[in-house]
Amino acid sequence: MARHTLLIANRGEIAMRILRACVTLGHDFVCVYTTADAQSGHVRLARELGGPDRLFRINSYQDPSEILAVADASQATAVHPGYGFFAEDFRFARRVVERQRPLIFIGPSWTLVRDLGDKINTKRIARAHSVPTIPGSDRPIYDEMEAVELAQTIFAFQQDQGIAEGCVLVKASAGGGGMGIEEVYDLDKFRSVYRRIRNYAKRNLSDEGVLIEQRIFDFNHLEVQVLAERGGKNAVHLGTRNCSVQSLGRQKRIEVAPGFDPASLTYAFDAAGVLDAITRHSVNMSLQVGYDNVGTWEWIVTPRGEPFLMEVNTRIQVENGVSGVTSRIQGRADGADGVDVIAEQIRLGLGEPLGYTQQNVSTTGVGIEYRILAEDPLDRFTPCLGRIEAFGWVAEPWLQVFTQVPTLQLGDEPYEIPMDFDPNLALGIVWGQSLDEARARGVEFLGGLVLQGTDTRGEPLRTNVDFLKNRTQTLLHF
């Protein structure tokens, strides 16, 4: 395979994982960073593995011209967007591949990013391919009167169903990552919420379109990790993940693979059947739309075991590692850490064939991913800014930690948490033969984690470590 130079158009731990995958696959890399990120791990790692020539300071990660200018100056041949920023921006993906000096976009074709990037369009596509979706609008609503009428209909429908406390979900149609979503329990308050979400969408997403649908309570949030090769003719899945432990802002905090564990837990429905149905629907839809890279099909499963497709993420996700750690590909020399999904994404993005079928893929054990953040779960998960003074963990063969924060001891130069980005500090992925073993290891990892710092007000830095520990005991219960 030809040697490529990948420009990593991202930061933090994902940039570090892409960087390591490049080295594993024998490709060169170029990293970008902003002034606020000069201390970040990806800058240190790029300097360590490639030297200062592989690093370029830019004014913003969100300026496409910056990324492409650096790509040209460094003679990069491909761009990896990571997650966030340009990962789901079809205009950027198009610009990368259709310029005078075309580059390879490590992600799906821009037309797929466009078509599946919009939740409502995805809903229409899914319905066209007989994939079950959540009851509600299947096009963006721009008119307030129409929105109110739709909300009235959904509240009336829930009343007919005997649901004591009806609820409507108002979402920015172009939003994601848990942002721009609110629940409405009272029709009288609908207008103000609708206007707030519309204003948020207008300000942050440049599209006022709002999606209104029934809020399904007590659901589980499952995902299917799909890998598909260029051309879209072959696709496999790497099993399911359960992402039901979330913050109040609907941002994921713990992910578990597989999505349910019928071997050790009892469910009120056929959990194995649900997992089978969502993987089947996801791969079939991927093949039908010609999906051609790594992607995630996100599902809601109701307490009665009804799965509804929520959206498709046309990118690598934060939680890809937990699917990787529980997957094995027959005949491949994947290590104890399982499949490196990012390396697979790069390989597929550069046009290599998948090289295996679903029959060659197996899943083993249980993986748990913890997202460690500087936030206060007791205060609505409010982000906490400040500096980290001590940071470290006990290395174990069943543990992977991805972080941009340097290992620190008290007395070392502290690490300032940059305020321009999510306060993600680290991802810890544990693996066990069974759910019980994985949970025990999770608690052991979190218990041995050293994380101390001071916030901007001079008080101890608040983190979500205790929250993660407490929620470990009830993982996958439904």
Added chain:
Amino acid sequence: MLNVKEMLEELNASPYEEIEIRTPHTGVVEFVGLAPGDRVNGPSGKWLERPGTLLANLTREKNKKPICATQKGQVMDIRAELEGRFVEAGERLLTIRHFLSKEEVLGRILKKALHLFCAPERAKYYFVPEIDAKIKAGGEQSVKVREGLDMFIVSRMKRETPLSYSGPEGIIYAVYFQQGDNVDGGQPLIGVCPESQLTLIQDVVSRVQGEWEERD
């Protein structure tokens, strides 16, 4: 009590500021032949629609971006070694020594005279839509503020929370931030003038107008 005379003397002792001109983004630098000691002009026109003196060009993705003087002044030093090179964002190109104008001196003194409502923490700040609309329609001095009034939206790490004004009742005399830009904790957002002090402020304005000599 504000000692305007003392403040003017202090400013007179060092009546300029040094402005570093840095690259706004990556690109290839091409200077336009200025030398140390050359005088340059800042942007002009009613809406500052005429750019300042051209200092250099920065070419990125075949787009040539002119880098112009942001203030009137004198070129102090030029990093000629960057000529024709691809540079990173934030690279210093040259420095301009800018002599303070009456308005700038007035702004500095007013910061000491007005009640400053400061950013409680580093974040992006926006006026709430109602206040924003009033300022756009009638200018900043058309808005009256009082304790507890919801004035700002604080956007931090992609989460937005409201922020109420605290301080004396009065009118917004000056706005010190650009909506959407990061503001450090402790930096002033607005300067509020209580109505009882409007006369004092007018006096400060007229003294600066009369006593400050512009050198450039």
